[in-house]
Amino acid sequence: MNKKVTVVGAGNVGATAAQRLAEKELCDVVLIDIIEGVPQGKALDLAEAAPIEKHDARLTGANSYEASANSDIVIITAGIPRKPGMSRDDLLATNRKIIKSVTREVVRYSPQAILIIVSNPLDAMCHVAIEESGFAKNKVIGMAGVLDSARFRAFIAAELNVSVENIQALVLGGHGDTMVPLPRFSTVAGVPITELLDSEKIADLVKRTRNGGAEIVNLLKTGSAYYAPASAAVEMAAAILKDKKKILPCAAYLNGEYGINGLFVGVPVKLGSAGIEQIVCLNLTEEEKKALAHSAAAVQELVDAMKKMGE
Numbered sequence: 001m002n003k004k005v006t007v008v009g010a011g012n013v014g015a016t017a018a019q020r021l022a023e024k025e026l027c028d029v030v031l032i033d034i035i036e037g038v039p040q041g042k043a044l045d046l047a048e049a050a051p052i053e054k055h056d057a058r059l060t061g062a063n064s065y066e067a068s069a070n071s072d073i074v075i076i077t078a079g080i081p082r083k084p085g086m087s088r089d090d091l092l093a094t095n096r097k098i099i100k101s102v103t104r105e106v107v108r109y110s111p112q113a114i115l116i117i118v119s120n121p122l123d124a125m126c127h128v129a130i131e132e133s134g135f136a137k138n139k140v141i142g143m144a145g146v147l148d149s150a151r152f153r154a155f156i157a158a159e160l161n162v163s164v165e166n167i168q169a170l171v172l173g174g175h176g177d178t179m180v181p182l183p184r185f186s187t188v189a190g191v192p193i194t195e196l197l198d199s200e201k202i203a204d205l206v207k208r209t210r211n212g213g214a215e216i217v218n219l220l221k222t223g224s225a226y227y228a229p230a231s232a233a234v235e236m237a238a239a240i241l242k243d244k245k246k247i248l249p250c251a252a253y254l255n256g257e258y259g260i261n262g263l264f265v266g267v268p269v270k271l272g273s274a275g276i277e278q279i280v281c282l283n284l285t286e287e288e289k290k291a292l293a294h295s296a297a298a299v300q301e302l303v304d305a306m307k308k309m310g311e
């Protein structure tokens with residue numbers, strides 16, 4: 001039997017993730033959305049592309065969660081996206097309510113699933129999902145670092161005119177303006193970019209990475225990025241489905257690691273069939289530690305704001 005992944009939210013990110021999961025033949029896919037007809041229509045459309053794309057992944061769309069029963073992974077993309085001028089945090093109250101109700105339904109039908117959260121503000125939504133699900137911390141994972149690092153990698157590759165495949169990059173911290181790109185751990189065929197680019201250029205690339213989501217929002221005007229976010233979520237899902245033990249930067253619930261307690265923050269983790277199998281602790285410089293603590297404080301602010309919201 002194929003593995004089963006449910007994608008909640010059949011909008012831009014969700015439908016693109018469903019397409020990539022199916023076309024890579026990683027699993028069967030169930031798309032769920034509150035809008036009647038949309039998940040069904042998109043799943044059918046994707047299924048009709050299958051003979052041409054040459055895969056046998058089964059795609060189903062539904063409005064009820066029954067169809068999602070016994071999923072191995074549930075990717076949550078439901079919510080409203082950012083509009084120009086909106087920060088990820090403006091989404092807090094609306095998406096909190098959505099993630100609460102979605103998580104409740106998801107765990108009712110898939111109590112063993114691993115949750116990959118995509119909805120923004122990402123780190124805060126991970127808190128909502130872990131609280132509502134009652135799941136262990138290895139089974140609730142936020143998609144942020146893979147996307148932010150991919151943006152950093154794309155910008156480094158373009159700047160140096162080398163293949164994106166040669167670039168490794170690392171972005172830690174919350175998925176917001178305080179994220180922490182780490183040039184020291186970002187390499188071109190193994191060589192740190194600090195040896196290849198001057199500090200001014202690196203600062204430009206770091207700034208563009210931090211602003212990567214907003215750059216796309218400002219261009220699209222009617223929504224936020226979805227091709228790269230979908231790719232990032234699918235890379236995480238693939239690592240889990242194939243038990244790859246792949247080290248990727250993800251939002252993980254920290255219990256003292258990096259001096260952070262009881263908070264979702266982006267750090268390198270090892271992803272395998274159990275979800276987060278290890279949190280990888282790097283030796284950070286004082287400056288890097290300070291930047292990470294600053295980013296964690298921004299996540300904490302959102303968590304505190306949510307505590308005041310009540311039900």
Ligand code: APR
Nearest residue numbers: 009010011012013014033034077078079080081118119120
């Ligand atoms: N249950 C299921 N689906 C829902 C719910 C809900 N309670 N509320 C909203 N949705 C659906 C919408 O109907 C829509 O189809 O979520 C989908 C969101 O899709 P888009 O509006 O296209 O947004 P998208 O660009 O996919 O972004 C989704 O991911 O990257 C983040 O910030 C982004 O939080 C946003 C999320």
